Every structure is written in structure tokens, then in C-alpha cells.
Amino acid sequence: MSMIVRRLSRAATAGLVAAAALTAAAHSAEAADTLGSAAAGQGRYFGTAVAASHLGESDYAATLDREFSSVTPENEMKWDATEPSRGSFTFTSADRIVDHAQSQGMDVRGHTLVWHSQLPSWVSPLGAQDLRTAMNAHINGLMGHYKGEIHSWDVVNEAFQDGGSGARRSSPFQDKLGDGFIEEAFRTARAADPAAKLCYNDYNTDGVNAKSNAVYDMVKDFKSRGVPIDCVGFQSHFNSNSPVPSDYRHNLQRFADLGVDVQITELDIEGSGSAQAADYTKVVEACLSVSRCTGMTVWGVTDKYSWRSGGTPLLFDGDYNEKPAYGAVLSALGGSGGPGDPGDPGDPGDGASCTATYTRTADWSSGYNGQVTITAGAEPISSWTATVTLPAQQSVSSLWNGTPTWSGNVMTVRPSWNGTLAAGASTSFGFTAAKNGSDAAPTVGTCTAS
Ligand code: 9MR
Secondary structure, rough: OOOHHHHHHHHHHHHHHHHHHHHHHHHHHHHHHHHHHHHHHOEEEEEEEOOHHHHHHHHHHHHHHHHEEOOOEEOOOHHHHHHHEEEOOOOHHHEEEHHHHOOOOOOOEEEEEEEEEOOOOOOOOOOOHHHHHHHHHHHHHHHHHHHOOOEEEEEEOEEEOOEEEEEEEHHHHHHOOOOHHHHHHHHHHHHOOOOOEEEEOOOOOOOEEEHHHHHHHHOOOOOOOOHOOOEEOOOEEOOOOOOOOOOHHHHHHHHHHOOEEEEEEEEEOOOOHHHHHHHHHHHHHHHHEEEEEOEEOOOEEEEOOOOOOOOOOOEEOOOOEHHHHHHHHHHHOOOOOOOOOOOOOOOOOOOOOOOEEEEEEEEOOOEEEEEEEEEEOOOOOOOOOEEOEEEEEEEEEEEEEEOOOOOOEEEEOOOOOOEOOOOOOOOEEEEEOOOOOOOOOEOOOOEOOO
């Protein structure tokens, strides 16, 4: 009973939400100084993966609300999160994200209905007939709850193997139901919410290769037989082992030519500075040059919460500063107000930003040398300020390539000759400290720039 009430109330609010989305789009089309508004100017959405657990963090929510026009729940709509025991659906975390998105006029991508991973343990042991019933019930339960509220659903995720074979991946669905499970899932999904675009989503399918060829053949077959499929998602998780392919645009276009939309669904590119920015530019330009590429989603708001946080693959650093990649994406989308433009809403102090990181470069029994590296954010800076708090016993005997002032054990360091940095460029200052019995590391505070 409570689920029915919830469904009705979600449907009743959907009309209000659609009106809010229109207002937001109209407003942002004028400004075009954020990712969402610039993408809207190109007829696209610009989304991000979101985790419900971070929505309470004010900088996270502010960055999300300012920049993005679509959200994908990163984990909250997966099978283990929504139907942890058979027939018992829980939507609390997913609802939090959907409600937040709707209050901001953002669209929601649904991720994901049928996937071999993040399955609750009760699914795998089921026999074939029971598994088919459970799969369809799961699709109906999840899509029914959000009926009319999801612009695109990843109906089936990652059903093909890596490597050169182009074969299907082994999974309970594949192993027990055979190739037909994908078609069945799409047919069930169409009936469950006819307004939602139905996507097949995968990774390592971004260029032309055996895996993308296999997906291509499946989509072609679906289109020729009238199996309902509207879109293909290209996850686009890139790093040095898996760079942006040179035939990325060509690959998107050949799928579009089959009569489906294409979407970039989980974009992240490990790296930093201008090299990372250039790779992001390639991806955005590829999408914009394919008319059926309807939008892009990055797989997270900030590097610090990325599934690949060590690779700093996103557009905002851990302090929510815009990285050079942010400026590159905004400018590729035709937006203004990015690097160097006065009044950019994401830039503290009119765009200037920096980060500070500490390393110990030498160590001996009574002392050590520390080094703090200052890196400019998405635009050039002419000065920076970093604070370093030392353990109470320690004292600094000398400092180079910076100008310190002291307050107790907190030293505030400004440039000596090295205040001017290009976007993404770095400098460093160093110091020698006496341990006086404490070997603990100093703490580096937030870097500020002008
Ligand atoms: O980003 C997600 C991470 O928080 C989860 O731990 C992980 C579990 O499998 O899934 C991550 O998201 C994946 C997405 O759902 C499907 N494509 C690959 C993504 C990165 O692993």
C-alpha cells in the first residue's frame, strides 16, 4: 500500500517538475556560464553521477546545483540497493537524489536495471524460469516507481565481454536465459514506462573494436526486428591504458546511423592540467559533432569522491575548484565565464584558484626538509597564499622560494618571486624544520589565489 501511495505522489509532482525544468532551461540559456547552461545552448544535457550520501555537503550540493542539468544516481538505483530481498523494494536513497534533482529542475538518468554486478545474493541461485520472472518484476517495480520521471534508463549494463571475442559476458542472466534476456528486458522496460528512452550501456566500446562491433550488431538486429531500443550509452572511462580513441567520433556516428541516440554516460579521464583538458575537449567535440549525441554525463562531481580518485579524473578538484579540464569543457560547449572571464560563478576571487600539497623531501634524526607545491587551477594566477600548521614542538629555521609570516605555530606563506602561474602550472617553496622531539607532519591548509 505505501508503495502505491508513493507512486501516485511521485506521478502527481511530475507535472510541477517539468515546469520547473523549463524555467531553469530558459534562465540558463541566457547565461551560458555553467556546464548545464552551455550544453543547453547546444541542445544537450550535461550531467553528473551523484551519491545521496554527499548531498548534505554544502559545497557538493552548490557545485551540483550550479553546474549540472542531469543526474545519474551512482549506486542508489542498482538492484542491490533497490530490491535487497525479493519483492521488497526500497527507494529511500534513490528518492533523495530524484527529489533533489527535481527541486533544481534537473533531469534524471536511471542506472541500471539489469547488470551482473551489484546483484543481491538471492538472484544468482534462481532457476531459469524464476530468474526470468524476477528480472521482469525488478524492471516493473523500479521503472513503475519512477514512471514518467526518468529521461533515459540503462536497461542492460555491460553484457559483453572484454577482449577480442565480442562474446557475451557470463552472468546469471546470460548463463540461464541465453542471448534473449537483453531483448526481453527491453520489451518489459518499454511497457513499464513508454516515455523513457531505453539504452544499452557499456565500457570499452568507445572506439571501433570487437566489443563495440558486437554491440553494434545487436543494436542493428534489434532495430531490424522492432525490439524497442532508443539509445546506446558509451561509458567513456579513460586513462593512459585506455585513452580517448582516435575513432571515437566515428564510432558514435556509426551507432547513430543505426537510428538510435548516443549518450556519453560515465565520462572520466585520469590526469591533470592541460593534457587532461585536451582529452576532455576531444570528447565534448565528438559529441557535439554527432547530432544524435544528446548529452554527456561525468562520473562524479569532485575528484575526492571519484571511484578512481587517485587518478583525479573529474572537472572539479577535492576543494571544488574548477580544473583546467572544466574550462576546456565549458569553452568546447560554447560557454563563457570560464577561465579568465570576470564573474565566473565557480571561481573564488574572480576565477583564480590553487591547490597546495606537501611532501617531506629530506629527513634526519633532529629535523627534516618539507616542500609545498602550489598548482594553479583552471586559470592563470598572479599570487597565492598557503598556510602550514606545524606540530607545536617543531620550529622552522629557514624557508626558500616563499615569504612567511607567523602566528603561533601557523605559518602563512606568500610568493617571493614565484607568484605568477599559468593555468595548471606549479611552483613550490621549501623549508627546514627542527623536530624537537616530534616527527609528525605539518598540515597544509586551503590554498587561495588571486
Ligand atoms: O562508481 C561506482 C562505484 O561507487 C561502485 O563501487 C561501483 C561498484 O561496481 O560501481 C561504480 O560505477 C560503475 C557503474 O555503475 C557502471 N560502469 C562502471 C562504473 C565504475 O566502476
